[in-house]
Amino acid sequence: MDDAFVRNDDHWACGICPSRRLPVGEFDVAERPSRDFPFSSQDGHRYTADGVPVCVHPHKVGLPAARYKSDGVPLVDELRLPDDVAQLEDRLRELVHTCAPGVLEPLIEQAVREIGQRFPEVDTTAMLRRAFVT
Numbered sequence: 001m002d003d004a005f006v007r008n009d010d011h012w013a014c015g016i017c018p019s020r021r022l023p024v025g026e027f028d029v030a031e032r033p034s035r036d037f038p039f040s041s042q043d044g045h046r047y048t049a050d051g052v053p054v055c056v057h058p059h060k061v062g063l064p065a066a067r068y069k070s071d072g073v074p075l076v077d078e079l080r081l082p083d084d085v086a087q088l089e090d091r092l093r094e095l096v097h098t099c100a101p102g103v104l105e106p107l108i109e110q111a112v113r114e115i116g117q118r119f120p121e122v123d124t125t126a127m128l129r130r131a132f133v134t
Helices: 085-098 101-118 124-133
Strands: none
Touching: 085 101, 085 124, 101 124
């Protein structure tokens, strides 16, 4: 089995959250607790009607709400670079400060590849460093 998404006891995820025992993609994330995702009397976890484990606190786990397991929703979205290089730093800053932890690394790899192609005049490493710092 792959590693659990959350592996740190200090993480904000609830102690019963499926992110503490399952990798990303093996559970769904709902907007909030709901009767649609009842607790199981057998193990105390929340599940969909189809038996898929559900996290009900996306703000705590750091993942956007989506049916990752149920519908096979990919965690990594396509990086959308701006058309104007003047907007690039702001777009990267928003990306690195708002995306889920499990998404950041693949998006940075994609940014490194695509920034050089779309904006060859840009020092990609320096641009990413500024995005992380500010």
